[in-house]
Amino acid sequence: MTKTEARLRRVAIGETAEGRPCVARDDAVAPIETPLMPEAKFFSLWGADAMPSVPNDGAAPDFHAWFPPAGGFRFELIELPPQGVGQDAKAPTPEEMKQALKETEALLPGLIRTMDPRRPGMHRTDTIDMIYVTEGASLLVLDTGEEIAMGTGDSVVLNGQPHAWRNPHEAPCRLLTISLGVKRAG
Incomplete structure (x- = not known):
């Protein structure tokens, strides 16, 4: 699948x-792809770092980090490739890994700091995530x-628990996600 497709x-x-509905935007959202997670696609559909009010003009709110702060939200689609797809047979060198981490942080700000470096894919965020599988299948690992x-x-x-996603199947899995930023107690 090409990036355009x-x-x-x-x-x-x-x-x-005047209080009339209008189409504020009708555009295409390209996937964010990173060398750290080959063949995975991250689509940032909408979000804000604070609760918006209505009515509004429909302009896209300004936000920068992948995960929302307390009071913010994100609307995303994530496509998980089958395990092993797009991964080289050899492990990356320390310099290659450093570069991949740097690129991933630039493309998906804040994602890396949520990850457990000892357990690939395991991460914990200060969010409530509502996730719907739109296509395919995967494993949610607690x-x-x-x-x-x-x-x-x-x-x-x-509800803010550490978790990871694995796709041991032959086809990609698509996860539609709404994340609400919350404060972690204690």
Whole structure:
């Protein structure tokens, strides 16, 4: 699939000064791809770092980090490739890994600091994540090692727990995600 084919259409409806609905934007969202996670695609569809108010003109709120701060939100689609797809047979050199981490941080700010360096893919965020599997299947892996099979039409709500996603299947898996930034107690 080429990057052009992977684009998703995004339509945002706003309101004019006269109170009439209007199409504020109708555009394509290209995937974010990083060498640290070959063949994975991250689509940032919408988000804000603070709760917006309505009515508004439908302009895209300004935000920079992949995960929202407390009071913010993100709307994303993540495509997980089958395990092993796009990965070289040899392990990266320390310099290659350093460069991949740097590129990933530039493309998906804040993602790396949520990761457990001892357990690839395991991460913890200060968010409530509402996830719906739109296509394919994968495993949700909890910090305890428990694996939960998730398939098309399944949903899960994560309340800030450490977790990872694995796709041992032959086809990609797409996860539609809404993340609400929250404060972690204690």
